[in-house]
Amino acid sequence: MPTLVITEVVYLLGTRLGAEPEVRFLGDLADGAFSVEPVAASDWIRIAELVARYRDLPLGSVDASVVTTAERLAIGEIATFDRRHFSVVRPRHADAFTLLP
Structure with missing residues (x-):
């Protein structure tokens, strides 16, 4: 997390x-x-990229940090009640996230 x-x-x-x-x-x-998981210094740029790219959702910094951390750690599953945001966002390391529950 x-x-x-x-x-x-x-x-x-x-x-x-x-x-x-x-x-x-x-x-x-x-x-x-x-x-x-702490946010790495290099994550902040990716978080900003995601917030800018998905501004119409809008995707906030917290959700973007989840995506960025999942990308960095090559995690494909995300536990969330926010299916709307995470079903739209396309991570770098996979076609899409598997959303739990």
């Missing part, structure tokens, strides 16, 4: 489900339940 995603997940959990799910997620992060 790219580090930029954490802020979005915490926000959504807190505003839509309340403090308890947010606290559990933070605890899971602390326990190492998720692999957290």
Whole structure:
């Protein structure tokens, strides 16, 4: 999970489900339940390219960081509820992403 995603997940959990799910997620992060991937310095240019290319979606920086990280790590599957964005974006390393669940 790219580090930029954490802020979005915490926000959504807190505003839509309340403090308890947010606290559990933070605890899971602390326990190492998720692999957290920092955004590499070279990723920022690709993130900007994706935001510019898909501006009509619009694709934001957080989603673009998911794409960029998946490209860098050659990951073809993305867990998301945002099928609209990720079904349109074409990664460099594959024809398309496999979207989960």
